Amino acid sequence: MKASAPDLDIFGERLVSHPNEVPDFVRNMHQRLVSSAPPDDKPFMDILRLTEAHPTDVAVTLLRCAPSCDRAAKIMWRTIASSGMAVDKVLPTLLSVLEDWPLHRVSTSDGDHTAVFALAATRVVWEILRLPWCPAPFMEYSPRLLVALLLQVLFSTKEMPEEVNTFWKECQEQLSIPTSPNRFAVQTVKALFRHLRYLDLLVSMEHKRGWDTLLCADTHHYAVALLARELHRTSNPLCSCIALRLLGLLSRREPHWDLPALAFLVEVLECPDMREWSDSALEIISRRLRSKSREKRRLALRGLVVLSKDPSVAEGIRSLTQSLLGLLQDADGEVVTLILSVFLNELQDRATLISSPTALQLAEVLQPLIDNDNSHVQLLSTRLFQEVIELVMDNGKKPLKKHVSKSLLPLFFHCHDENQLVAEASREKLLCAAPGPGAEPAPTLPSCRSLQLAEDRSRAAEHLRRALRYLRSPQEPMREAAVRFMGVAGRYLRRQQEETRLIYKALQDMTDDISPAISSLATQTLQLLRAAQRAPCSPGFR
Incomplete structure (x- = not known):
């Protein structure tokens, strides 16, 4: 049988004789x-004192005996x-309970180990904010409170243990929630946020349906990113x-909620206050490059x-x-674009040389990215390729010659790209x-001489086979x-003979092109080549 609560002395100096x-x-x-x-009023003064x-014992006990508040x-x-010191x-x-979903386990001084619902602490915070x-x-x-609440939104969306579900039904029966x-x-x-007087943020999130997006497990991190952008615009200090709170949490073992945390962090890295934490951010972000989750990468x-x-x-x-x-081998165009942007940013310092x-x-x-279907990938890879050639250390120039040669054909065709x-x-x-002599400094479109076909017949045959794919380009x-x-x-x-057969077949196929101009050009080219094939080879033919 439990002892009754201790009597208070006449002066109220002693509320309990022992913490338990x-x-x-x-x-x-x-x-x-x-x-x-x-x-x-006196008992209320006693509870404040x-x-x-004994703040932990009071808070945990009250959450246990009245979880629905x-x-x-x-x-x-x-x-x-009502007391700043007490709260x-x-x-x-309260924050420790909030952060432990779904149950917070702590022993009070009387030895009670009963778990406390994280949602019970949310109920208390809600009542105080009212x-x-x-x-x-x-x-x-x-x-810290905002981080805890945002994570609780995610947890209570993804999983609802039976005991938590039962507790919440009791809350619904007792209260209008x-x-x-x-x-x-x-x-x-x-x-x-209302108490923090971020009224513009509330309106903006409502207008962009951010609160509704926050309630879906699959889109939760998008809403958190939106909230970060709005906060960045409204209050850099907060x-x-x-x-910084998220950095501390993410530095631990990779948790199952790190996607929204990472989404928030990425949106605010440009804040001036974050500069001194760049090394920590880099360490955390680099670990996520190996994640199995495409979204995290x-x-x-x-x-x-x-x-x-x-x-x-x-x-x-x-x-x-x-x-x-x-x-960079990833088929995701966005992933490739981001990696190319990282390399280009890294090479902005012209004093940086690249090892061979x-x-x-x-x-x-x-090399293959220059022909990527994504025009942004094409553009960035072309720019990066040029940066690499210009900045590579001198002793690496010669080994690069082979790759430069292979790049000539796709570059030649992309000179005709519809994307300016x-x-x-x-x-x-x-x-x-x-x-050099093989290149024409033409101000408009470089000619085939840029590919040095006449100087190297084996290269011409190689270029021919690689050029066939451009006949199927969607760009006229x-x-x-x-x-x-x-x-x-x-x-x-x-x-x-073999190469000639390939050319004739390719041109014959192009005589049915949807563009009358190309169809006509293919027909004329085919006729000229057949005529030249029958003519004797002479030094002045070219």
């Missing part, structure tokens, strides 16, 4: 408030909230504090794009070169990659260039 009597005192006072009208002396518990919590001491305990005033400590702890715990957590987030790469502009982490970025080269092995690896993986940015970058790169200018190329290659290879 605190839980009984709290339960006793709650029961008195349940069974009768509110007493006079007891809370200041009934009328009596509301009175006690509001009493605690300052009890808030860390007061006409907001206790000052809530402002101080707002970054939203039908789902995740919606209740969102309402608590909004209430906190934004940075939340980001994308977010990590977006973060790297931002960090790669910071000279202070240049060495750390360079250490990720091999990992990034491996990811790294340059060769880059040249090898960039791609065409201009290809033209610039082609004139840079094929200097590129198909036209391919037909003209076939005509030039056919003259150089007219004595090589």
Whole structure:
């Protein structure tokens, strides 16, 4: 049988004779408030003094005996909230309960190990935020409180253990609250922002349907990213504090909620206050490059794009070169674009030289990207290829010659690209990659001489086979260039039967092209080549 709560002496100097009597005192006072009208002011002063002396025992016991925060518990919590000192001491305990989904396990001084519902702490925070005033400590702890509430929205959306579900149904029966715990957590987030006077943020999130997006497990991280952008625009200090909180959490073992945390962090890396934490951010982000989750890898790469502009982490970025080269094989155009942007940012410092092995690896993986279906990938890979050639160390120039030679054909065809940015970058790169007598400094479109067909017949045959794919290009200018190329290659290879057969067949197929101009050009080219084939070879033919 439990001992009754200790009597108070006449001066109120001693509330309990031993800490293990605190839980009984709290339960006793709650029961008195349940069974009768509110007493006079003295018991409330006692609960304040007891809370200041034993905040964890008072908070956990009250959450245990009244998890749904009934009328009596509301009175006690509001009493605690009326004292800045009391709520300052009890808030860390509430936050600890909030952060442990679905149950917080802690023993009070009387040896009670009963678990406490995380949602019970949310109920308390909600009730306190409904007061006409907001206790000052809530402002101080707002970054940690917001992180805890946002994570609870996610947890209560993804999983609802049976015991939590039963508890929540009891809350619904007793109180007028939203039908789902995740919606209740969102309402608590909004209430906190109202007390912080971020009214523009609330309106903007509502207008962009951010709160609804937050309630779906698959889109939760998008809503968190939107919230980060709105906070970045509204309050850099709060934004940075939340980001630092997330950095601390992400530095531990990879948790199952790190996707929304990473989404928030990536959006605020450009905050000036985050500069001194760039090394920590880089370490966390680099670990996510190896994640099995495509979305996490994308977010990590977006973060790297931002960090790669910071000279202070240049060495750390360079250490990720091999990992990034491996990811360049990814079929995801967005992933490839982000990696190329990281490399380009890294090379903005013209004093940076590329080692020969790294340059060769880059040249090898960039080669096929010049022909990528994604025009942005084409543009960035072409620019990066030129940067590599210009910045590679002197002793690496010769090994690069083979890759430069292989790049000539795709660059030649992309000079005719309908995307003017791609065409201009290809033209610039082609004139840079094929200097000397074999290149024409034409101001418009480089000719086939840029490919040095006449000087190297084996190269001409190789180029021919690689050029066939451009006849199937969806872009009419590129198909036209391919037909003209076939005509030039056919003259150089007219004595090589296999290559001639390929050219004739390719041109014959193009006579049915949907473009009348290309169809006509293919027919004329085919006739000229057949006529030249029958004519005797003479020195002046070319």
